[in-house]
Amino acid sequence: xxxxxIDGKKLTVPDGxxxxxxxxxxxxxxxxxxxxxxxxxxxxxxxxLVQVEKAxxxxxxxxxxxxxxxxxxxxxDLAVKAQQGVMEFLLINHPLDCPIxxxxxxxxxxxxxxxxxxxxxxxxEVKRVVPNKDLGPLISTDMTxxxxxxxxxxxxxxxxxxxxxxxxxxxxxxxxxxxxxxxVDSEISGNVIDLCPVGALTSKPFRYQARSWELSRRKGVSPxxxxxxxxxxxxxxxxxxxxxxxxxxxxxxxxxxxxxxFSYEALMSSERLLTPELTIGGQVVSTSWDSALSKVAxxxxxxxxxxxxxxxxxxxxPNSTVEELYLINKLFGGGLGVRAINTFGxxxxxxLVSESEGVRWLxxxxxxxxxxxxxxxxxSDLRMESPLLAQQIxxxxxxxxxxxxxxPSSSKQLCRSVERIVRPDELLSSLVSIAHSVVVKIGKSxxxxxxxxGLLADDDPMVEAIAKVAGRGGRISxxxxxxxxxxxxxxxxxxxxxxxxxxxxxxxxWSFASANKVGAQLxxxxxxxxxxxxxxxxxxxxxxxLCADSPNAQLMSHQVRAADALVLFSPFKPLSHVAPFSxxxxxxxxxxxxxxxxxxxxxxxxxxxAVRCAGDARPGWKVLRVLGxxxxxxxxxxxxxxDVRRAALGDLEKLSSSTLNNSIDVEDVRINEKHNALIRVGxxxxxxxxxxxxxxxxxxxxxxxxxxxxxxxxxxxxxxxxINHGDNVLVSQGGAEFSIVAEEDDTxxxxxxxxxxxxxxxxxxxxxxxxxxxxxNM
Amino acid sequence: xxxxxxxxQIDLELKKYPESQKRSAVMSALRIAQSELGWLSQxxxxxxxxxxGLMPMAVYEVATFYNMYDLAPRGKYKLTVCTNLPCALSxxxxxxxxxxxxxSISIGEVTADGRFSLHEGECMGACxxxxxxxxxxxxxxxxxxPQAIDSMLAEFD
Numbered sequence: 001x002x003x004x005x006i007d008g009k010k011l012t013v014p015d016g017x018x019x020x021x022x023x024x025x026x027x028x029x030x031x032x033x034x035x036x037x038x039x040x041x042x043x044x045x046x047x048x049l050v051q052v053e054k055a056x057x058x059x060x061x062x063x064x065x066x067x068x069x070x071x072x073x074x075x076x077d078l079a080v081k082a083q084q085g086v087m088e089f090l091l092i093n094h095p096l097d098c099p100i101x102x103x104x105x106x107x108x109x110x111x112x113x114x115x116x117x118x119x120x121x122x123x124x125e126v127k128r129v130v131p132n133k134d135l136g137p138l139i140s141t142d143m144t145x146x147x148x149x150x151x152x153x154x155x156x157x158x159x160x161x162x163x164x165x166x167x168x169x170x171x172x173x174x175x176x177x178x179x180x181x182x183x184v185d186s187e188i189s190g191n192v193i194d195l196c197p198v199g200a201l202t203s204k205p206f207r208y209q210a211r212s213w214e215l216s217r218r219k220g221v222s223p224x225x226x227x228x229x230x231x232x233x234x235x236x237x238x239x240x241x242x243x244x245x246x247x248x249x250x251x252x253x254x255x256x257x258x259x260x261x262f263s264y265e266a267l268m269s270s271e272r273l274l275t276p277e278l279t280i281g282g283q284v285v286s287t288s289w290d291s292a293l294s295k296v297a298x299x300x301x302x303x304x305x306x307x308x309x310x311x312x313x314x315x316x317x318p319n320s321t322v323e324e325l326y327l328i329n330k331l332f333g334g335g336l337g338v339r340a341i342n343t344f345g346x347x348x349x350x351x352l353v354s355e356s357e358g359v360r361w362l363x364x365x366x367x368x369x370x371x372x373x374x375x376x377x378x379x380s381d382l383r384m385e386s387p388l389l390a391q392q393i394x395x396x397x398x399x400x401x402x403x404x405x406x407x408p409s410s411s412k413q414l415c416r417s418v419e420r421i422v423r424p425d426e427l428l429s430s431l432v433s434i435a436h437s438v439v440v441k442i443g444k445s446x447x448x449x450x451x452x453x454g455l456l457a458d459d460d461p462m463v464e465a466i467a468k469v470a471g472r473g474g475r476i477s478x479x480x481x482x483x484x485x486x487x488x489x490x491x492x493x494x495x496x497x498x499x500x501x502x503x504x505x506x507x508x509x510w511s512f513a514s515a516n517k518v519g520a521q522l523x524x525x526x527x528x529x530x531x532x533x534x535x536x537x538x539x540x541x542x543x544x545x546l547c548a549d550s551p552n553a554q555l556m557s558h559q560v561r562a563a564d565a566l567v568l569f570s571p572f573k574p575l576s577h578v579a580p581f582s583x584x585x586x587x588x589x590x591x592x593x594x595x596x597x598x599x600x601x602x603x604x605x606x607x608x609x610a611v612r613c614a615g616d617a618r619p620g621w622k623v624l625r626v627l628g629x630x631x632x633x634x635x636x637x638x639x640x641x642x643d644v645r646r647a648a649l650g651d652l653e654k655l656s657s658s659t660l661n662n663s664i665d666v667e668d669v670r671i672n673e674k675h676n677a678l679i680r681v682g683x684x685x686x687x688x689x690x691x692x693x694x695x696x697x698x699x700x701x702x703x704x705x706x707x708x709x710x711x712x713x714x715x716x717x718x719x720x721x722x723i724n725h726g727d728n729v730l731v732s733q734g735g736a737e738f739s740i741v742a743e744e745d746d747t748x749x750x751x752x753x754x755x756x757x758x759x760x761x762x763x764x765x766x767x768x769x770x771x772x773x774x775x776x777n778m
Numbered sequence: 779x780x781x782x783x784x785x786x787q788i789d790l791e792l793k794k795y796p797e798s799q800k801r802s803a804v805m806s807a808l809r810i811a812q813s814e815l816g817w818l819s820q821x822x823x824x825x826x827x828x829x830x831g832l833m834p835m836a837v838y839e840v841a842t843f844y845n846m847y848d849l850a851p852r853g854k855y856k857l858t859v860c861t862n863l864p865c866a867l868s869x870x871x872x873x874x875x876x877x878x879x880x881x882s883i884s885i886g887e888v889t890a891d892g893r894f895s896l897h898e899g900e901c902m903g904a905c906x907x908x909x910x911x912x913x914x915x916x917x918x919x920x921x922x923x924p925q926a927i928d929s930m931l932a933e934f935d
Contacts, residue, residue: 163832163833163835165835166835166839167839168838169843170843179833179835180838181820182835
């Protein structure tokens with residue numbers, strides 16, 4: 001510990017602290033632009049110059065390490081004069097176009113210029129002008145305003161993992177830019193907008209929408225992935241106009257993903273459903289809630305009377321709130337005896353529900369996960385599923401942890417990693433082989449299940465890496481992702497992973513790509529009878545696009561077409577009204593309702609609605625309450641969303657360790673025989689993950705969204721099928737065909753076709769990780 | 779894109795640094811690529827980035843920072859005239875003007891026959907011999923009075 005005195009205040013700080021950190025600890029603000037606590041120190045803006053006793057000249061606080069007995073003066077004449085000098089230089093080439101700048105009112109340069117700038121400029125020469133850059137559909141640029149702090153450059157390299165932004169040129173000619181012709185395509189690129197201390201990088205969708213002082217700030221929680229990033233929803237005139245991160249060091253730090261940041265665009269899109277709509281005999285009529293809900297209640301009663309409760313199937317999005325899921329289960333499950341309630345998204349192996357001993361979760365807290373010495377990611381394209389969790393793992397790898405990835409297809413890890421890409425149907429056998437080899441290598445006894453597959457070569461890099469960390473007793477985390485969750489062999493993979501974890505004393509858990517998968521498991525009464533296993537007379541969807549959000553779009557679209565009645569609770573217009581009776585009921589999206597989500601570490605995060613409901617939309621819990629009353633089910637007289645939460649969770653803030661349990665109760669694990677038939681890799685594209693994201697205009701224009709509209713195969717697969725890169729191909733699954741462009745992608749395993757779970761016209765495709773055939777389209 | 783010989787030279791440079799620090803070889807790799815191809819096109823920069831496992835922007839930053847990397851085709855003889863203060867005081871500006879008139883090109887341009895291109899340079903550390911002109915980044919000509927320039931130009935084929 002070192003002693004330091006800042007402006008007369010004495011304190012002790014740990015060795016290695018900088019003056020800036022010490023000042024922050026005593027609450028002294030030192031003006032700065034380039035310094036950011038999460039980024040490396042650049043010390044290039046020079047705004048944080050302070051006076052240090054015995055130093056001959058002012059020193060930058062961000063880059064000056066504290067020495068014992070140091071005395072620092074941040075407001076002395078020398079310091080202030082230095083800061084004023086720096087400000088004068090910074091303003092020389094700054095356009096001072098604050099009145100037309102989106103950053104105006106929340107600009108660090110503007111704020112500090114009030115304190116340190118002069119009333120007029122001594123610079124009479126011509127200011128420099130820098131051409132704007134095209135960084136893609138999310139980030140808007142006004143590069144003349146740039147003060148070259150390089151925060152965005154350091155972010156792209158250090159946090160996003162790939163240096164897409166850089167500073168070209170030198171001295172007066174330097175410009176922050178992306179490589180010529182390339183846009184910024186990171187899945188967390190939007191954070192540079194927050195980082196930019198001036199108005200050089202601003203939000204493109206938000207451009208000229210509002211001035212910052214007109215905005216109200218409301219707390220929110222991300223509805224798009226299992227991490228539960230904390231958000232600030234900024235609203236104006238009853239609309240969400242911008243979404244920013246709310247700092248929570250134990251969850252999202254100070255970042256959010258682009259999906260969280262820009263999905264709000266869908267909330268005001270023309271696709272919003274604003275009044276209840278009924279379709280009777282082919283006629284669509286807008287109607288009042290009273291008549292819509294009483295018609296729906298009648299229809300439900302009628303169906304149950306005629307065909308029994310098993311003729312109804314309910315699909316609710318795992319991004320629904322705890323309150324909504326609780327009421328759905330209480331209403332349809334408890335109240336009406338419906339057994340087919342599916343709240344598990346694209347999961348296709350329902351044995352996971354019946355054989356799990358508790359609520360599957362991350363297996364540890366997120367902060368504990370970050371402390372791992374080795375991450376083994378099984379069946380996950382983590383960057384696309386949970387961009388910030390992937391980011392946190394990257395930071396751990398940077399600090400020396402190892403990363404092993406076993407997956408059928410994965411985006412670049414952007415950090416040191418050992419990867420093994422296998423066919424989806426070989427995920428299980430590969431995992432068994434790796435587990436078998438590692439356990440043998442560290443000399444522990446091998447459980448019988450892990451002996452089902454042979455040993456790998458002794459120098460297999462993944463086995464070596466895991467055995468090394470396991471051997472020295474390091475902390476290992478095995479994470480299963482959506483590719484396992486949605487796999488037909490999910491149960492076996494989970495069992496093997498848990499046995500493996502036990503054998504090497506590792507942590508084992510799940511990373512879900514839905515906001516409330518943990519809550520969905522907790523609240524589900526009974527779903528032993530999955531919705532789409534057989535034809536239902538009545539299908540009820542909550543917050544989903546029935547086909548796009550199902551594990552088998554083909555089956556689901558048959559179901560939808562053959563159903564007599566269709567009831568959709570959704571913020572958005574349904575894609576078509578096909579059933580003889582169909583009702584579309586506008587429920588509020590995440591921004592317009594109160595509720596709570598339980599994230600992958602079991603933490604309950606509650607939020608209130610940020611804005612009033614659009615049109616006649618109503619919060620889901622209220623709609624379900626009224627429907628419960630109309631169906632005369634007792635116990636549906638909740639006064640507030642808090643009442644519902646209390647009924648669902650009690651006063652829990654975090655699920656107890658007795659509820660959260662990843663144990664799998666299965667003894668018999670069998671491994672399929674190897675074969676070489678073509679198989680589909682049906683990952684969920686990042687910007688198709690749920691109904692809201694799907695309708696966000698700017699996200700759909702990004703390169704990441706475009707990548708998902710292709711059928712990708714490796715060169716070996718392509719040549720064996722006599723298809724060339726760029727050819728139009730016919731893909732068929734279950735007798736239905738679909739035409740799409742083929743692309744070569746050598747990161748995929750042999751005889752696998754990466755064809756996203758959701759693409760335009762995807763309704764004809766079936767199993768996400770099932771057999772498929774591909775031929776050239778003549 | 780580059781010949782086996784150039785790649786071999788880049789590999790030699792890479793051997794000087796740890797496996798995980800390929801970025802350290804970026805300047806040498808760019809120099810080798812430029813020696814072979816004459817200048818650094820965007821494609822060349824992308825190639826070098828791919829070869830070193832870097833993002834193209836990381837290489838582009840370096841290529842645009844240093845004067846001796848040419849980001850546009852240059853003449854067979856690249857003449858760089860120092861115009862920093864000591865040279866300027868001793869006739870550096872005059873040497874530049876003389877070359878401009880003599881070759882009928884201005885800074886950054888290439889003569890119609892593609893033989894000469896003219897560039898403004900920073901201090902080459904030979905102020906005692908001002909004004910100085912650097913030919914093709916490697917050979918330095920000193921005391922470049924108009925007569926000296928004439929005889930220098932006459933020597934080129």
